[in-house]
Amino acid sequence: MSTAKSRLRTALTILIAATGAGAVLFSLLRLRQDAAPDGLFPVLTLALCAAGLGTQVRIKIPRLDAYVTLSDALVFLALFRFGGEAAVLVAAATVLCDRLHFTRNLPSLLSSAASAATSTFLASLAVRVAFGGAVELQGPPALLVGALVVVTLAQSAARSLVFTVCEGGAGDGEGLLPAWGRNLFWTSSAYFAAVAASTFLARLAGLVGFYPTLGSTAVIAVAHIGTGLRASRRRGGRAKKTAARGESDVKESKAASDAAAQENEGLFRSAFDHAAIGMALVSAKGQWLQVNRSLCEILGYNEAELLTTTFQKLTHPDDLGTALANIKQLIKGKLPVYQMEKRYLHRQGHAVWVLWSVSPVRERGSRALHLIFQIQDITDRKRAEERLLHDAFHDALTGLPNRSLFVDHLKLAMARMQRNASQMFAVIFLDLDRFKIINDSLGHLIGDQLLVGIARRLEACLRPGDTVARVGGDEFTILLEDIHDASEAVMVAERLQQELSVPFHLGGREVFTTASIGIAPGTVEYTQPEDVLRDADTAMYRAKSAGKARHEVFDKEMHTVAMNLLQMETDLRGAIDRQEFFIQYQPIVALDDFTLRGFEALVRWQHPTRGLISPMDFIPVAEETGQIVMIGQWALTEACRQMSRWQRRFPSDPPLFISVNLSSRQFTQPDLTAQVRRILAETRLDPRCLKLEITESVVMESIDSATMLLRHLRELGVQLAIDDFGTGYSSLSYLHRFPIDTLKVDRSFVMRMVDNNENIEIVRTILMLAQNLGMDVVAEGVETKDQLALLRKLGCENGQGYYFSRPVSVGGAEKIIAETNAAPAATANGNVKPMRPTLVA
Numbered sequence: 001m002s003t004a005k006s007r008l009r010t011a012l013t014i015l016i017a018a019t020g021a022g023a024v025l026f027s028l029l030r031l032r033q034d035a036a037p038d039g040l041f042p043v044l045t046l047a048l049c050a051a052g053l054g055t056q057v058r059i060k061i062p063r064l065d066a067y068v069t070l071s072d073a074l075v076f077l078a079l080f081r082f083g084g085e086a087a088v089l090v091a092a093a094t095v096l097c098d099r100l101h102f103t104r105n106l107p108s109l110l111s112s113a114a115s116a117a118t119s120t121f122l123a124s125l126a127v128r129v130a131f132g133g134a135v136e137l138q139g140p141p142a143l144l145v146g147a148l149v150v151v152t153l154a155q156s157a158a159r160s161l162v163f164t165v166c167e168g169g170a171g172d173g174e175g176l177l178p179a180w181g182r183n184l185f186w187t188s189s190a191y192f193a194a195v196a197a198s199t200f201l202a203r204l205a206g207l208v209g210f211y212p213t214l215g216s217t218a219v220i221a222v223a224h225i226g227t228g229l230r231a232s233r234r235r236g237g238r239a240k241k242t243a244a245r246g247e248s249d250v251k252e253s254k255a256a257s258d259a260a261a262q263e264n265e266g267l268f269r270s271a272f273d274h275a276a277i278g279m280a281l282v283s284a285k286g287q288w289l290q291v292n293r294s295l296c297e298i299l300g301y302n303e304a305e306l307l308t309t310t311f312q313k314l315t316h317p318d319d320l321g322t323a324l325a326n327i328k329q330l331i332k333g334k335l336p337v338y339q340m341e342k343r344y345l346h347r348q349g350h351a352v353w354v355l356w357s358v359s360p361v362r363e364r365g366s367r368a369l370h371l372i373f374q375i376q377d378i379t380d381r382k383r384a385e386e387r388l389l390h391d392a393f394h395d396a397l398t399g400l401p402n403r404s405l406f407v408d409h410l411k412l413a414m415a416r417m418q419r420n421a422s423q424m425f426a427v428i429f430l431d432l433d434r435f436k437i438i439n440d441s442l443g444h445l446i447g448d449q450l451l452v453g454i455a456r457r458l459e460a461c462l463r464p465g466d467t468v469a470r471v472g473g474d475e476f477t478i479l480l481e482d483i484h485d486a487s488e489a490v491m492v493a494e495r496l497q498q499e500l501s502v503p504f505h506l507g508g509r510e511v512f513t514t515a516s517i518g519i520a521p522g523t524v525e526y527t528q529p530e531d532v533l534r535d536a537d538t539a540m541y542r543a544k545s546a547g548k549a550r551h552e553v554f555d556k557e558m559h560t561v562a563m564n565l566l567q568m569e570t571d572l573r574g575a576i577d578r579q580e581f582f583i584q585y586q587p588i589v590a591l592d593d594f595t596l597r598g599f600e601a602l603v604r605w606q607h608p609t610r611g612l613i614s615p616m617d618f619i620p621v622a623e624e625t626g627q628i629v630m631i632g633q634w635a636l637t638e639a640c641r642q643m644s645r646w647q648r649r650f651p652s653d654p655p656l657f658i659s660v661n662l663s664s665r666q667f668t669q670p671d672l673t674a675q676v677r678r679i680l681a682e683t684r685l686d687p688r689c690l691k692l693e694i695t696e697s698v699v700m701e702s703i704d705s706a707t708m709l710l711r712h713l714r715e716l717g718v719q720l721a722i723d724d725f726g727t728g729y730s731s732l733s734y735l736h737r738f739p740i741d742t743l744k745v746d747r748s749f750v751m752r753m754v755d756n757n758e759n760i761e762i763v764r765t766i767l768m769l770a771q772n773l774g775m776d777v778v779a780e781g782v783e784t785k786d787q788l789a790l791l792r793k794l795g796c797e798n799g800q801g802y803y804f805s806r807p808v809s810v811g812g813a814e815k816i817i818a819e820t821n822a823a824p825a826a827t828a829n830g831n832v833k834p835m836r837p838t839l840v841a
Contacts, residue, residue: 019114020114691741
């Protein structure tokens with residue numbers, strides 16, 4: 001039976017050794033450089049601490065000839081923080097170093113290391129199976145307790161198995177399984193304490209950082225070792241005084257105590273010298289007494305150089321006062337420990353940011369007060385924070401201040417002017433002209449390069465104390481301080497425009513740009529920086545609307561206009577629901593026989609308090625805000641419904657048509673064709689009696705898509721006209737591609753025909769072009785008899801204007817229809833006269 005047990009023990013020992021060796025090899029292959037936030041260095045530091053100090057702090061397992069050490073807690077810390085591979089390697093290395101104190105037998109050393117690797121590997125495997133990966137120590141308490149139980153049971157089971165099989169843990173005649181169960185009970189109680197301690201350390205590392213936690217643990221371990229050392233010395237003293245013992249026993253006891261003390265001091269010195277963070281022992285007056293390698297590397301000095309100086313000389317002057325004040329509190333006993341972020345001066349002259357922790361300690365024997373410094377280099381973190389702070393207040397593309405930082409500077413300027421009215425300032429708001437065209441045609445890369453180039457030129461034009469910022473895509477603001485009056489800001493604006501007029505060389509080509517500039521002089525009436533920016537922006541828009549490439553100085557009239565526009569925008573939003581819009585109709589007349597051909601529908605707005613508002617005022621606002629789409633749909637529906645009624649009431653051959661303008665916003669609606677089809681169906685109007693007018697510039701913005709849309713509208717049966725022909729982009733080369741029925745000659749040509757032969761030739765050309773393309777022509781703005789005569793002589797088919805009638809209401813239009821149908825409109829001798837004299841404006 002004993003032979004069988006021996007064979008089983010030998011087999012299990014070989015199995016455990018092979019498993020341990022495989023676990024170590026597997027961990028070496030799997031351990032990655034990113035196993036810890038800073039690579040493998042934290043794992044190596046933890047292994048060093050566990051091997052150097054952890055094995056000296058022990059807890060005996062009750063009823064067993066075995067121990068649980070601080071190293072076991074540090075192994076579990078590696079398991080929780082860096083994963084199973086790191087824990088296996090730390091455990092193997094720790095046991096190997098610990099066994100070197102007792103034996104140099106290589107098989108014994110490797111067997112012990114393999115046993116530790118095996119038990120740790122099984123514990124990490126249990127964690128992965130139970131939790132599917134790493135344990136989240138910041139998670140719910142129930143999950144944390146479960147993790148503790150799983151790790152404790154797994155490690156205890158493996159460790160007690162190794163102890164039972166390989167280390168004689170089974171009594172004589174006792175079976176391996178009962179012995180393993182007995183050992184498991186006592187081992188698990190001790191290991192639970194080690195696992196709990198490692199959990200505490202892991203959570204503490206998550207709160208204060210890995211290195212401060214490890215450094216504190218090392219200090220506690222050293223203190224524990226020192227306590228053991230003092231106890232050993234006391235035991236040695238008592239042994240010396242004991243008369244019952246022989247002189248040889250006293251000498252042996254003293255020798256043992258001295259050896260233990262030397263060993264503990266050596267371990268402390270090793271941990272101190274090789275700590276991953278800077279550590280130092282400093283006198284109460286600031287003299288460096290002991291320093292380690294890490295501190296020398298952080299500050300750039302060697303040990304001898306540091307020991308000849310004080311920490312005050314190496315502390316940044318801006319941080320020295322706070323540091324000394326708190327050290328005084330430590331010396332007086334008012335603070336147990338102090339921690340702060342401070343700067344040291346590196347030997348090369350630059351500042352080094354550190355996390356500085358200071359605690360007092362009394363020297364044994366003399367009781368002199370010294371200070372223990374723990375110094376962790378956080379320079380990289382502080383630089384990252386500074387970069388984040390810079391990025392939060394600066395534009396990423398140009399590097400200029402952004403809107404937030406500009407507003408802060410503007411607040412300071414306003415505060416200075418409130419204290420002293422002579423310290424004037426001004427804000428310049430600059431917006432690039434045609435930047436979208438440059439961006440769309442040359443690409444966003446060239447556009448970005450242009451913005452960077454403009455930023456550099458703006459900086460070059462300003463004084464060092466002025467602030468230039470990028471506050472939008474192609475918008476820049478400039479804060480001019482310490483000026484005498486607004487004329488200085490005007491001079492700066494002129495200099496900026498002159499500088500920007502020089503071409504930029506980007507991507508192998510010359511790029512030209514101009515800017516519209518608004519200037520808002522600072523006054524004591526301003527209380528909010530947003531108001532100054534608003535007024536500068538308002539002046540900029542005035543400059544842009546006045547022709548671009550110019551500057552304007554803000555005045556109160558601009559604000560009044562802006563407020564009126566804002567109020568108009570607000571009033572427009574509910575005008576349709578309040579039925580404030582109505583339509584007037586202006587006749588379109590055949591010039592050969594003066595018969596009524598149809599009407600153009602014109603939208604009018606009757607404001608409840610401001611009265612009749614001109615379309616020249618509200619149409620641009622509606623276009624800009626997008627409300628023109630709803631207004632246009634309403635106008636199209638009302639015009640079609642009214643023409644349908646007139647055709648039923650006043651039938652004619654050919655039937656009258658209604659002409660309705662489409663805004664640029666309407667024309668770009670993706671469902672425009674469906675809208676027109678629906679409106680025609682609702683109003684029961686013959687599509688041939690609807691003529692849709694589109695301006696020449698709208699059609700030319702996107703020729704291909706406009707051509708397709710016009711064809712879709714023509715397929716509905718409606719007629720199409722180009723309004724204000726000759727005033728927009730040159731469309732002569734494309735006109736034959738458009739399915740157009742009518743060209744409308746702009747009133748600016750018609751009104752100047754009599755006194756300007758050039759305008760006559762323009763109208764003649766348009767008429768010839770329309771005739772060649774099979775289109776008819778309507779001349780707008782006919783106001784005099786001479787204009788009418790010239791148009792008839794040139795062969796213009798139709799006319800529209802005050803000579804025939806102003807725009808009229810529904811009743812007025814019905815009167816015109818009735819009277820025109822009842823009486824001819826030409827004299828027998830061929831002289832021209834209007835439809836009816838009573839209709840002439």
